[in-house]
Amino acid sequence: MARGKVVIVGAGFGGLAAARALKGADVEVVLIDRTNHHLFQPLLYQVATAALSPADIATATRTLLRHQSNATLLMGEVTAVDTAARCVRLKDGPDQAYDWLILATGAAYSFFGHPEWAADAQVLKSMEDALDIRSRLLGAFERAELSDDPDAVRRLTTFVIVGAGPTGVETAGTIAEMARQTLRHDFRRIDPTKARVILCEAGPRVLPAFTEPLSAYAERALTELGVEVRTGAMVEAISDGGVIVGGERIEAGVVLWSAGVQARPAAEWLGAPAARNGAVVVGKDCAVAGMDGVFAIGDVASYLQDDRPLPGLAPVARQQGGWVGRLIRARIEGRPEPAPFRYRDWGAMAVIGRSRAVAMLGGLRMTGFVAWLAWSMVHLMLLIDFRSRLTVYVNWTWAWFTKGRGARLLTRLP
Amino acid sequence: MARGKVVIVGAGFGGLAAARALKGADVEVVLIDRTNHHLFQPLLYQVATAALSPADIATATRTLLRHQSNATLLMGEVTAVDTAARCVRLKDGPDQAYDWLILATGAAYSFFGHPEWAADAQVLKSMEDALDIRSRLLGAFERAELSDDPDAVRRLTTFVIVGAGPTGVETAGTIAEMARQTLRHDFRRIDPTKARVILCEAGPRVLPAFTEPLSAYAERALTELGVEVRTGAMVEAISDGGVIVGGERIEAGVVLWSAGVQARPAAEWLGAPAARNGAVVVGKDCAVAGMDGVFAIGDVASYLQDDRPLPGLAPVARQQGGWVGRLIRARIEGRPEPAPFRYRDWGAMAVIGRSRAVAMLGGLRMTGFVAWLAWSMVHLMLLIDFRSRLTVYVNWTWAWFTKGRGARLLTRLP
Secondary structure, three states: OOOOEEEEEOOOHHHHHHHHHOOOOOOEEEEEEOOOEEEOHHHHHHHHOOOOOHHHHEEEHHHHOOOOOOEEEEEOOEEEEEOOOOEEEEOOOOOEEOOEEEEOOOEEEOOOOOHHHHHOOEOOOOHHHHHHHHHHHHHHHHHHHHOOOHHHHHHHOEEEEEOOOHHHHHHHHHHHHHHHHHOOOOOOOOOHHHOEEEEEEOOOOOOOOOOHHHHHHHHHHHHHOOEEEEEOOOEEEEEOOEEEEOOEEEEOOEEEEOOOEEEOOHHHHHOOOEOOOOOEEOOOOOEOOOOOOEEEOHHHEEOEEOOEEOOOOHHHHHHHHHHHHHHHHHHHHOOOOOOOOOOOOOEEEEEOOOOOEEEEEOOEEEEHHHHHHHHHHHHHHHOOOHHHHHHHHHHHHHHHHHOOOOOOOOOOOO | OOOOEEEEEOOOHHHHHHHHHOOOOOOEEEEEEOOOEEEOHHHHHHHHOOOOOHHHHEEEHHHHOOOOOOEEEEEOOEEEEEOOOOEEEEOOOOOEEOOEEEEOOOEEEOOOOOHHHHHOOEOOOOHHHHHHHHHHHHHHHHHHHHOOOHHHHHHHOEEEEEOOOHHHHHHHHHHHHHHHHHOOOOOOOOOHHHOEEEEEEOOOOOOOOOOHHHHHHHHHHHHHHOEEEEEOOOEEEEEOOEEEEOOEEEEOOEEEEOOOEEEOOHHHHHOOOEOOOOOEEOOOOOEOOOOOOEEEOHHHEEOEEOOEEOOOOHHHHHHHHHHHHHHHHHHHHOOOOOOOOOOOOOEEEEEOOOOOEEEEEOOEEEEHHHHHHHHHHHHHHHOOOHHHHHHHHHHHHHHHHHOOOOOOOOOOOO
């Protein structure tokens, strides 16, 4: 009989790291996720832009835990947590009792108090989002080729991206490349190279989390790819297939939203204090104050280090997950607890098109092809299984030489 | 100005072969398809069973026609043909006038006069079908793991396949392999190797189009993989998640239908005579009698050779498409017409699991590993572009050694 039961909600970077840290421990681990796969989110924009296939960046979570006999995976949707009865409620299955609970449900996009914008703007968080965006992008060009109305063609082939963080920058660069290079010779009635890609950022520069010279480089690189970069451009409205930005209305075929994020509703489940973005406020040990054995990690947690909240990045979730797993294990086994958690920042990277990127690694600042090479290698290494690494490598190599995109699939006009 | 306009409906094996045969000819070619990709249907069951990704067997039709400047591709749905006005009507776009019309819309499954069975039985013709079946298969195991009711587990992990032609045999063998090998160590609460896979065939043997010894071998191989083969088993009803066969009701997690096919409604569009399966009756030159410049090829055409209708196979469509393209070209260019069409039968193959197949190639009859090797090589060669060949090869090699499946993706419980 195991010495307790750890329930982990969410099989992203944080949840999976927590589960793995408990491998071989004398506990029952139950990992619950809404999907059956662990998603490598940093490359999700490549699925949305038809460069990679879904299976290249998603691995069945079961295969990742195949050799961890104390771990059970349940595919289900958590609807509530009963901290009095110490159990988690599922939409399509029986309650799951816990001794320890780790919430790792991540974040979703938020529209700054304008939920109605969601009807006209796409977000990129899940595999379903990515496939939806891929359909809309490919579908916009198909509808344009079908049309004999120049105004409709202009509207359909205008793409607006709101928010110039890494996801916005990477997506804008890739769409511009797709229009100007991949699709260049593929249409007869429209000219895809005339497509407009507009990147709007409310702040004064793109990639605000990077240094100013790197932001300047990124903006130049985007402009060279044909992206119209508009900084200091606050979006005022998104409706009827268009945006209003700086007083100007732009009709668009697709609007992508990559601005604000909002934690998923774990704080509500617990009735625990939440930060402004909805994240569960946790202490130095990732525990929720006043709740026995309840932890929150990654994007769903608001964790202060040196009085500043940690950013919503994969490495934060992964490091916190591993640390909480080791903490629970130490307590169960009656061994000394690990040294207090401290996030170790390895740096940040963003890629702009086929051969350019910006990177901050430790004290190093890189741009251009060298940064792109570093980005490619780091991301290939971080992919969780060897099969993914192999197929992503094949696809990238192929795309690099041919400027093609292997996953241009559209089953019906969106 | 081109010397006429050829409209081709359907970008499958037949339509694509026709378009390619017109490369460089002084005509405008308009190819219309409901999807944006050319699908390699013979491997569709591998997408349905999570072995391959959609992009591995589907190539954007635009890239295939990129270097054929006289060809325009339109993604759209044909709703009618007006033979008097000589134009094709589209659901989402303007009419397309034609001088020559080639109908290559293929076939869909039919339920032998029981359209209501479609609610409880899945068919495998399009990429959407394959992804739907993949979700249902993976979802059945996920739901079973979530359940604490043994009866529900038994029902969810019972799979019934109706019709033992190549698609039925290949799918049944692959599902059995997936349950017994791939998923073997991936669940904690259920035992996937206890899943039942039942293949029902109304006729006296599986693979009726093959020789009797090959059918006998296939049945043995299926049984060894754990498939329950029931020949002489007519399905009497499909309803409420189960089938009635030979008087017995079987509750199933998924029912797959691979029995009768029915041509898509081109004959209705034309008001032309149709065969019993709805196919357009065509003459020796694939032309529709009494209609100027209208041809039908592949599964949508009923073509008699030596007084027997040609089967609904990819090579028939491909050979007819190429021939009709050459015929139109000769007429336009005022050159001698090609020799009368005659289907050349290269043989047939069906694969049963990881290392076994049956093949008839010319006078040769093969079974077992040799047949499987031949099958693999032929199918790799037939894949239309080099990138697909490479990724399919990588995935097959990977799967062969690991017994894994790379594309086990499920975004929500079906």
